[in-house]
Amino acid sequence: MFGKGLAKGLGITFRHMFDKKITEFYPEDMPTLPPRTRSSLALNTPKCISCGMCSSACPNKVITLTTDKNESNKKFLTSYHMDLTRCLFCGLCTEACPTKALYTTTEFENAVYFREDMQWDMMQRYRDKVASGEIKEEVKPETKQEEAKDNG
Amino acid sequence: MPQYGSGLFVSIAHLIRGLFGGTTVTADVVMTVINSLIIWALIALAALSLILLERKVAGWMQLRTGPNRLGPRGWFQTVADAMKLLGKEDIFPAAADKWVFGLAPMFVIGLSVMVMAVIPYGKGMVPVDLNVGIFYLLAVSALTTIPFFMAGWGSNNKFALLGGMRAVAQMISYEIPLVFSLLGVVMITQTFKMSAIVNAQSHVWFILLQPLGFVVYTIAATAETNRAPFDLVEGESELTAGAFTEYTGMRWALFFLGEYANLFIVSAVAATVFLGGWQGPFLPGWIWFAIKVLFMVFLFLWFRWTFPRLRVDQLMHFGWKVLLPLSVANILLTGVGIYIYQLIYPAIGG
Numbered sequence: 001m002f003g004k005g006l007a008k009g010l011g012i013t014f015r016h017m018f019d020k021k022i023t024e025f026y027p028e029d030m031p032t033l034p035p036r037t038r039s040s041l042a043l044n045t046p047k048c049i050s051c052g053m054c055s056s057a058c059p060n061k062v063i064t065l066t067t068d069k070n071e072s073n074k075k076f077l078t079s080y081h082m083d084l085t086r087c088l089f090c091g092l093c094t095e096a097c098p099t100k101a102l103y104t105t106t107e108f109e110n111a112v113y114f115r116e117d118m119q120w121d122m123m124q125r126y127r128d129k130v131a132s133g134e135i136k137e138e139v140k141p142e143t144k145q146e147e148a149k150d151n152g
Numbered sequence: 153m154p155q156y157g158s159g160l161f162v163s164i165a166h167l168i169r170g171l172f173g174g175t176t177v178t179a180d181v182v183m184t185v186i187n188s189l190i191i192w193a194l195i196a197l198a199a200l201s202l203i204l205l206e207r208k209v210a211g212w213m214q215l216r217t218g219p220n221r222l223g224p225r226g227w228f229q230t231v232a233d234a235m236k237l238l239g240k241e242d243i244f245p246a247a248a249d250k251w252v253f254g255l256a257p258m259f260v261i262g263l264s265v266m267v268m269a270v271i272p273y274g275k276g277m278v279p280v281d282l283n284v285g286i287f288y289l290l291a292v293s294a295l296t297t298i299p300f301f302m303a304g305w306g307s308n309n310k311f312a313l314l315g316g317m318r319a320v321a322q323m324i325s326y327e328i329p330l331v332f333s334l335l336g337v338v339m340i341t342q343t344f345k346m347s348a349i350v351n352a353q354s355h356v357w358f359i360l361l362q363p364l365g366f367v368v369y370t371i372a373a374t375a376e377t378n379r380a381p382f383d384l385v386e387g388e389s390e391l392t393a394g395a396f397t398e399y400t401g402m403r404w405a406l407f408f409l410g411e412y413a414n415l416f417i418v419s420a421v422a423a424t425v426f427l428g429g430w431q432g433p434f435l436p437g438w439i440w441f442a443i444k445v446l447f448m449v450f451l452f453l454w455f456r457w458t459f460p461r462l463r464v465d466q467l468m469h470f471g472w473k474v475l476l477p478l479s480v481a482n483i484l485l486t487g488v489g490i491y492i493y494q495l496i497y498p499a500i501g502g
Contacts, residue, residue: 006458006459009458009459010454010455010458012458013213013454013457013458014213014454016212016213016214016215017209017212017213018212019215020215021211021212021215021216021217022215022216023211023215023216023217023220025220
């Protein structure tokens with residue numbers, strides 16, 4: 001019948017009026033992103049073995065890290081810097097990380113007012129996270145052994 | 153002289169008239185001033201609430217919530233928008249025809265006020281109850297074409313001129329079926345007077361006697377108010393904003409105000425002529441009128457957010473080859489119906 005499609009269209013829009021709305025009220029209700037979202041990077045400093053595989057895996061040379069050796073000839077991190085202006089959040093660095101010290105997070109509010117704020121000091125960010133209670137500081141197994149030695 | 157009814161507003165009007173001596177010239181002048189102020193306020197209120205309603209309905213139909221930031225559930229959004237428009241710079245394009253460009257938005261809103269003066273808002277609530285009410289209404293609302301063309305021509309801009317030309321072509325083409333669709337009702341009631349048309353519907357609404365007329369009127373009114381699916385006049389993908397392209401700030405807001413005032417007017421006319429006006433049980437007349445107008449407004453919003461825009465040739469084809477014959481057929485059917493009715497009940501009709 002002529003005009004059937006018009007009535008059908010009107011019916012669809014009318015039904016949609018009472019459907020559940022899909023609008024997200026973003027600042028009030030934070031969206032729950034899928035767990036594998038690669039929207040931010042974080043470093044779990046104690047787990048890092050300073051191998052530098054993340055910086056070699058990075059296609060854009062985002063990561064620069066400096067290391068030093070302690071008295072037992074073991075490498076440890078002295079600085080871990082990421083230049084977020086070049087990062088494309090591909091996650092190759094986290095895949096390269098042998099100890100999963102570097103990982104992606106679902107935090108997405110990375111917009112900043114100043115270009116300098118996109119230079120991330122990952123060790124400082126880790127300390128801030130521990131200080132704010134967002135993550136618990138992991139105690140290195142070696143440290144435990146050393147403590148045990150000292151005690152025993 | 154307005155008729156005195158039992159409504160709240162009529163009593164207030166009676167009271168104010170009483171203060172100035174009932175039927176004196178002073179009382180008439182005071183009442184005219186008050187009525188015109190009320191109409192201005194009604195236009196502002198209608199535009200603010202209809203814009204919000206439009207955005208809300210559009211949102212709901214698209215699974216969104218619409219404006220939701222300012223005030224409870226975003227109800228004050230249009231107030232904020234109006235404030236913003238008031239504060240914006242009033243730009244005249246260098247090449248514009250200053251007088252034509254500047255006057256066009258005022259003409260739009262002025263014509264809306266003139267039309268709203270003859271609408272019966274409730275029992276005895278017609279600001280000016282003209283004998284030629286519906287005729288005057290159609291004549292004045294047909295003039296709305298001219299400010300659109302003034303805006304298009306005065307802007308000295310190709311998009312605006314094209315929009316203005318389209319406005320003229322579309323509004324004149326659809327004016328004819330619009331007028332013819334209302335003619336059936338006038339034939340039945342034998343009067344142009346708006347209040348008499350409402351009174352004639354105390355037993356049966358004319359939508360039941362004139363279903364074809366109502367359909368033709370609704371379609372033609374959608375085109376007449378330049379709303380989707382007939383919004384070619386300001387089709388943003390083709391003409392940026394049609395005749396409004398060069399307008400800014402308050403002048404643009406006046407066009408917007410006029411647009412929503414026109415939406416209110418065509419809904420009010422549909423409610424008056426086809427849906428029984430203020431007639432209805434239990435509730436006061438003006439509430440019934442408001443309900444019916446809101447129903448018609450919702451119908452127009454519903455159309456806008458459902459149907460895609462027509463092409464220009466389809467628009468002309470539809471107007472002249474479908475709507476016009478239908479409205480003429482409606483007049484013929486009404487005439488035959490009245491003739492048969494008069495054979496059965498010779499006392500009724502003219």
